[in-house]
Amino acid sequence: xxxxxxxxxxxxxxxxxxxxxxxxTSKGVVVSLEKVEELRDIMAYGVMSTPGVVIDGQVVHAGxxxxxxxVEQWFVAAP
Amino acid sequence: MSTAVQSLQRWPSRQPVAFLILATxxxxxxxxxxxxxxxxxxxxxxxxxASHLGGALHFFFYDTPKVLMLLTGxxxxxxxxxxxxxxxxxxxxxAGRTEGVAxxxxxxxxxxxxxxxxxxxxxxxxxxxxxxPLGVTFSFLISxxxxxxxxxxxxxxxxxxKIALLYLGLGLSMxxxxxxxxxxxxxxGWLEDWVREMPRASxxxxxxxxxxxxxxxxxxxSVREIVGKVWPYILVGxxxxxxxHSYVPQDFMAGFMGKEAWWSVPLAxxxxxxxxxxxxxxxxxxxxxxxxxxxxxxxxxxxxxxxALSLPELIILRKVLxxxxxxxxxxxxxxxILLVGFxxxxxx
Numbered sequence: 001x002x003x004x005x006x007x008x009x010x011x012x013x014x015x016x017x018x019x020x021x022x023x024x025t026s027k028g029v030v031v032s033l034e035k036v037e038e039l040r041d042i043m044a045y046g047v048m049s050t051p052g053v054v055i056d057g058q059v060v061h062a063g064x065x066x067x068x069x070x071v072e073q074w075f076v077a078a079p
Numbered sequence: 080m081s082t083a084v085q086s087l088q089r090w091p092s093r094q095p096v097a098f099l100i101l102a103t104x105x106x107x108x109x110x111x112x113x114x115x116x117x118x119x120x121x122x123x124x125x126x127x128x129a130s131h132l133g134g135a136l137h138f139f140f141y142d143t144p145k146v147l148m149l150l151t152g153x154x155x156x157x158x159x160x161x162x163x164x165x166x167x168x169x170x171x172x173x174a175g176r177t178e179g180v181a182x183x184x185x186x187x188x189x190x191x192x193x194x195x196x197x198x199x200x201x202x203x204x205x206x207x208x209x210x211x212p213l214g215v216t217f218s219f220l221i222s223x224x225x226x227x228x229x230x231x232x233x234x235x236x237x238x239x240x241k242i243a244l245l246y247l248g249l250g251l252s253m254x255x256x257x258x259x260x261x262x263x264x265x266x267x268g269w270l271e272d273w274v275r276e277m278p279r280a281s282x283x284x285x286x287x288x289x290x291x292x293x294x295x296x297x298x299x300x301s302v303r304e305i306v307g308k309v310w311p312y313i314l315v316g317x318x319x320x321x322x323x324h325s326y327v328p329q330d331f332m333a334g335f336m337g338k339e340a341w342w343s344v345p346l347a348x349x350x351x352x353x354x355x356x357x358x359x360x361x362x363x364x365x366x367x368x369x370x371x372x373x374x375x376x377x378x379x380x381x382x383x384x385x386x387a388l389s390l391p392e393l394i395i396l397r398k399v400l401x402x403x404x405x406x407x408x409x410x411x412x413x414x415x416i417l418l419v420g421f422x423x424x425x426x427x
Contacts, residue, residue, distance in 0.1 A: 008395060039200060039398055040273060048166045048205035049198045
């Protein structure tokens with residue numbers, strides 16, 4: 001899975017990355033986690049509130065740290 | 080055991096209405112017991128209730144749970160309300176409106192739209208991109224961090240409803256007027272070029288369709304995030320207040336931050352701008368200053384400049400605004416804060 005976290009580098013963005021990494025590891029899912037910090041690129045996804053999460057090119061979350069359940073669902077839904 | 084805990088955790092989602100009614104009743108009942116509990120706590124300690132220390136202890140034991148309970152309640156309710164006002168929906172409400180009314184709407188929506196200062200710039204671009212007028216966007220950007228439920232609850236809990244209402248009224252008026260002025264100045268040309276060249280986005284939004292149970296979960300999450308973060312500031316604020324209440328002589332600050340010292344208002348703003356803190360962080364200082372006879376206008380000016388104008392936010396804004404627009408923004412907002420300070424000191 002290709003996961004991008006959109007955010008200008010605030011604490012919430014770092015927490016989001018840590019959470020996704022943690023859940024992915026515990027589920028044994030291999031992911032490529034990438035931070036998108038350049039404003040222009042963030043805006044290109046049409047996200048207005050950061051942190052946002054993009055999985056395989058699809059915005060799945062925006063505005064705040066996602067809940068653990070939500071993150072777990074992303075990995076369940078994936079094949 | 081673990082299944083029992085799990086089913087208890089899911090209960091608010093399964094029976095949201097019953098949960099809300101019960102939670103309200105428990106909250107009210109607890110709130111009623113705060114003063115008796117504080118009295119008996121002080122009585123249980125080997126100090127005289129009438130002494131300075133007794134007074135300070137009672138103040139601390141009563142005010143700490145009171146303010147924390149108020150904050151938890153308000154943050155929970157606002158967490159639920161916030162779920163109705165996503166930034167996307169707010170943008171759709173504001174897009175294409177004419178200025179004036181839209182400034183008022185933007186400032187009011189700033190109170191209920193969830194907002195984190197690190198989101199300020201994406202939000203700003205998103206608004207402008209969807210055709211929300213620049214001045215209206217600024218009304219939102221000024222009101223959102225300054226007039227929020229945490230600031231209002233803390234002001235209410237510590238200083239009473241009059242000061243909280245004043246702060247609400249002034250914060251809103253300032254956001255409306257400052258945004259309107261910036262709109263009148265027609266400064267669209269001072270956005271960075273890449274922002275102006277971005278393709279226009281439509282302002283439509285997708286209805287997420289949350290259930291009441293999910294909104295309750297949103298309320299819980301806000302409480303975890305916000306109350307979990309600000310409680311140490313509140314504790315310090317109340318401890319400072321308790322100490323000052325009983326020990327430091329009244330009017331200690333009056334000489335250099337009282338009404339007579341007109342220069343204290345601009346000084347408060349100059350000190351306040353480089354400082355960066357959320358509403359909860361300034362409350363201890365505000366508490367200390369007010370209790371010692373500093374003038375209300377001066378203290379409010381200080382609080383507003385710390386929250387509304389911050390150096391880190393300006394540095395990020397520089398990526399999308401050219402210098403002249405940033406300077407205008409700072410000048411208009413700082414001017415508004417000065418005005419608020421002077422008017423208050425003159426009236427009260």
